[in-house]
Amino acid sequence: QAGISHPSWLTVNKKRNFTVKATGAINPSIRKEEAKVVDAVEVTQLQKPITAYCRCWKSETFPLCDGTHVKHNKEFGDNVGPLVLKKPKE
Amino acid sequence: QAGISHPSWLTVNKKRNFTVKATGAINPSIRKEEAKVVDAVEVTQLQKPITAYCRCWKSETFPLCDGTHVKHNKEFGDNVGPLVLKKPKE
Ligand code: FES
Ligand code: FES
Numbered sequence: 001q002a003g004i005s006h007p008s009w010l011t012v013n014k015k016r017n018f019t020v021k022a023t024g025a026i027n028p029s030i031r032k033e034e035a036k037v038v039d040a041v042e043v044t045q046l047q048k049p050i051t052a053y054c055r056c057w058k059s060e061t062f063p064l065c066d067g068t069h070v071k072h073n074k075e076f077g078d079n080v081g082p083l084v085l086k087k088p089k090e
Numbered sequence: 091q092a093g094i095s096h097p098s099w100l101t102v103n104k105k106r107n108f109t110v111k112a113t114g115a116i117n118p119s120i121r122k123e124e125a126k127v128v129d130a131v132e133v134t135q136l137q138k139p140i141t142a143y144c145r146c147w148k149s150e151t152f153p154l155c156d157g158t159h160v161k162h163n164k165e166f167g168d169n170v171g172p173l174v175l176k177k178p179k180e
Pocket of ligand 2: 143147148160
């Protein structure tokens with residue numbers, strides 16, 4: 001297709017180092033009304049032995065991870081993943 | 091075809107919402123040899139009452155936050171911040 005062969009977004013995107021360079025904002029839509037999105041976790045309040053927290057800014061359940069990082073990584077050639085909090089079973 | 095042929099990188103980039111839209115990779119350089127960067131925290135091992143974990147992918151001390159999110163937010167008009175783990179003082 002003509003649109004793909006010209007110096008367009010798609011052409012630039014073909015260079016892997018463009019994709020990897022990450023030269024832009026990383027939070028597309030989460031709590032944009034806040035100047036800085038900070039979340040606190042009281043670790044003693046964690047209910048489950050393992051809880052994954054999102055670092056890709058695309059989870060529907062932010063601050064929790066819902067697995068959307070897989071789609072993000074595939075789409076942009078990225079390699080991000082969650083922070084996993086572990087607590088011992090009682 | 092219609093949708094692809096118009097917008098070049100530069101055109102799209104002029105719209106402020108492009109910057110905020112975050113349509114690219116978000117990890118510029120951290121552990122790029124790993125297919126997916128996942129970190130685990132044993133919460134019982136936390137030494138300090140408060141520990142901030144990076145979610146901007148630009149900390150020099152990743153997975154810990156070193157405050158670089160402030161620079162990132164300013165540079166790109168973004169609003170990201172760390173995940174803060176809190177444990178009760180003993
Ligand atoms: S959904 Fe964002 S890290 Fe998993
Ligand atoms: S340095 Fe990345 S969130 Fe603070």
